[in-house]
Amino acid sequence: xxxxxxxxxxxxxxxxxxxxxxxxxxxxxxxxxxxxxxxxxxxxxxxxxxxxxxxxxxxxxxxxxxxxxxxxxxxxxxxxxxxxxxxxxxxxxxxxxxxxxxxxxxxxxxxxxxxxxxxxxxxxxxxxxxxxxxxxxxxxxxxxxxxxxxxxxxxxxxxxxxxxxxxxxxxxxxxxxxxxxxxxxxxxxxxxxxxxxxxxxxxxxxxxxxxxxxxxxxxxxxxxxxxxxxxxxxxxxxxxxxxxxxxxxxxxxxxxxxxxxxxxxxxxxxxxxxxxxxxxxxxxxxxxxxxxxxxxxxxxxxxxxxxxxxxxxxxxxxxxxxxxxxxxxxxxxxxxxxxxxxxxxxxxxxxxxxxxxxxxxxxxxxxxxxxxxxx
Numbered sequence: 001x002x003x004x005x006x007x008x009x010x011x012x013x014x015x016x017x018x019x020x021x022x023x024x025x026x027x028x029x030x031x032x033x034x035x036x037x038x039x040x041x042x043x044x045x046x047x048x049x050x051x052x053x054x055x056x057x058x059x060x061x062x063x064x065x066x067x068x069x070x071x072x073x074x075x076x077x078x079x080x081x082x083x084x085x086x087x088x089x090x091x092x093x094x095x096x097x098x099x100x101x102x103x104x105x106x107x108x109x110x111x112x113x114x115x116x117x118x119x120x121x122x123x124x125x126x127x128x129x130x131x132x133x134x135x136x137x138x139x140x141x142x143x144x145x146x147x148x149x150x151x152x153x154x155x156x157x158x159x160x161x162x163x164x165x166x167x168x169x170x171x172x173x174x175x176x177x178x179x180x181x182x183x184x185x186x187x188x189x190x191x192x193x194x195x196x197x198x199x200x201x202x203x204x205x206x207x208x209x210x211x212x213x214x215x216x217x218x219x220x221x222x223x224x225x226x227x228x229x230x231x232x233x234x235x236x237x238x239x240x241x242x243x244x245x246x247x248x249x250x251x252x253x254x255x256x257x258x259x260x261x262x263x264x265x266x267x268x269x270x271x272x273x274x275x276x277x278x279x280x281x282x283x284x285x286x287x288x289x290x291x292x293x294x295x296x297x298x299x300x301x302x303x304x305x306x307x308x309x310x311x312x313x314x315x316x317x318x319x320x321x322x323x324x325x326x327x328x329x330x331x332x333x334x335x336x337x338x339x340x341x342x343x344x345x346x347x348x349x350x351x352x353x354x355x356x357x358x359x360x361x362x363x364x365x366x367x368x369x370x371x372x373x374x375x
Contacts, residue, residue, distance in 0.1 A: 024069045027062070031083050035074040038081065052076040062086060137351040144354050149191060149211065152218030153181035154373070155316075156191075156238075159326040160225065161333055163349055164342040165195070171342050176333070176353060179211065180326055184218065186369035188325060190361040191216065193353055195346050204233030212237070221312065223323055225249040226302060242308040246323045247274055250302055257295040258287075266295070274306055274321075316371050325370065332356050 036042060041050035057072040062085070074081050160175045179192040191214075194207055204227070208216075222234045223244045234243040251270050255263045266287070273279040280303055287296035309321040319325065333353055343349045364370075 020069060024071060027069070027085050028072055030085055031071070031074055031081075034083050034085075035076075035081060039076065052078040060086065134347070134351065137355070138347070140358070141350050141354045144358055145192060146214065149189075149215045149217075151183035151185060151189070153183055153189075153191070153216060154218055154220045155182040155320050156216075156219050156222045157181065157323050157326055158222065158224040158227070158230070159323040159330060160227070161330040163195075163333075163337055165346060165349055166342060166344050174346075174349075176349065177207070178326060178329055178333075178353075178357065179207070180329070181216075181219075182319070182325075182370055182373075184373060186371050186373045187367070188364040188370045190329070190357045190364065193350065193357060195349055201229030201232040201236075204230050205237055208233060208237035221308060221320060223309075223320060225323070226253070231305070242311070243305055244308045244321065245302045245305040246321070247271075247306065248322045248324060250274075250298075250306060254295045254298050257298065258292050262292075266292075270299070275310075277303075277307065280306070313374070319371050329357070329360055332360065 035054070039050060039052040039054065041047050043054055053076065055075040055077045058075050060071045060073045062069045062071055071085070073083065157180045158177055159180075160177050162173045163176055164171050165174045175196040177194050177196060178190065179194075180188060180190045183189055192207070192211055196203055219238045219241050221242050221244055222230075222238065223246055224230055225246055226249065231243050234241060251267055254270060255267060258266050269283055269286075273283040280299065284296045284299050284303070287293075287299065309317055312320060333356055336352060336356055337343075340348075340352065343352075
């Protein structure tokens with residue numbers, strides 16, 4: 001049994017080294033569990049169910065943001081041992097490494113970039129090494145973004161996050177749109193991602209057509225923020241479907257146009273009104289009479305697109321009236337992209353984002369049903 005107190009002591013003496021030791025211990029433990037499952041037996045256990053005999057370990061290094069880890073990979077005599085540790089853990093780390101290294105090689109050698117390079121242990125990385133890593137990641141990106149969509153997707157969600165990307169000699173905040181869906185079996189699946197140069201109906205139509213070419217079908221409701229041109233694109237791309245304005249995004253938009261001291265009161269009134277058309281009409285008039293014309297105009301603009309979720313089973317309503325199911329996705333993208341800061345190009349954005357989305361998608365499609373859909 002491992003003595004966890006020794007890790008705590010190491011951490012108190014040297015935090016970075018303590019974290020490296022803890023991660024090393026944990027990942028070695030994961031591989032031991034994988035070996036047990038693949039061999040169907042404990043080490044040295046005599047049992048008829050055993051499928052393979054152990055053959056020691058093979059040392060492997062894994063580059064992480066905490067430095068290089070020395071791991072012990074179990075070996076079998078009869079067939080190769082397979083582990084998710086190196087692929088799953090290092091995919092995101094590689095994409096961060098590639099983005100930072102690209103910035104460095106392009107001459108963006110700020111103190112921040114150099115500090116991250118040192119933390120990752122890649123001060124002496126060469127252009128050929130970066131090229132090899134980016135090629136490997138680009139293949140993963142292409143594979144994920146072109147895979148066929150096998151299930152019908154009754155509920156489609158689009159959500160955006162904003163990242164700083166280098167464009168020529170300057171940096172711009174660009175919108176990154178992630179598309180996900182709830183499948184006909186009730187599970188969630190990430191379907192696509194795209195970085196936008198502009199938001200108009202042509203952008204959305206092109207995005208939706210790309211998904212349809214990958215066999216997206218069965219869409220009944222599209223849920224998103226009020227992005228420019230998206231309503232028109234939904235009408236033309238998914239005939240017979242409806243567009244739902246995300247309640248959370250709508251409330252945020254309205255509250256921006258209300259004095260801070262009134263925001264809590266107005267927020268509660270909007271929530272009550274979003275389940276009844278007459279209440280919504282009354283609230284629009286009330287806000288106008290209070291002198292909040294801009295807030296009233298925003299509610300009026302989206303009044304016919306905030307209750308479309310109600311045409312579907314009531315047990316689904318809480319899940320399909322907002323884009324909240326994608327909240328963790330955007331938080332994780334933001335968290336991991338802080339290490340990079342500003343991306344050197346659009347390709348580096350997709351390498352990191354898709355690496356993150358692959359991991360989240362694996363959790364979604366192997367997890368619990370998000371909603372129950374009657375067949």
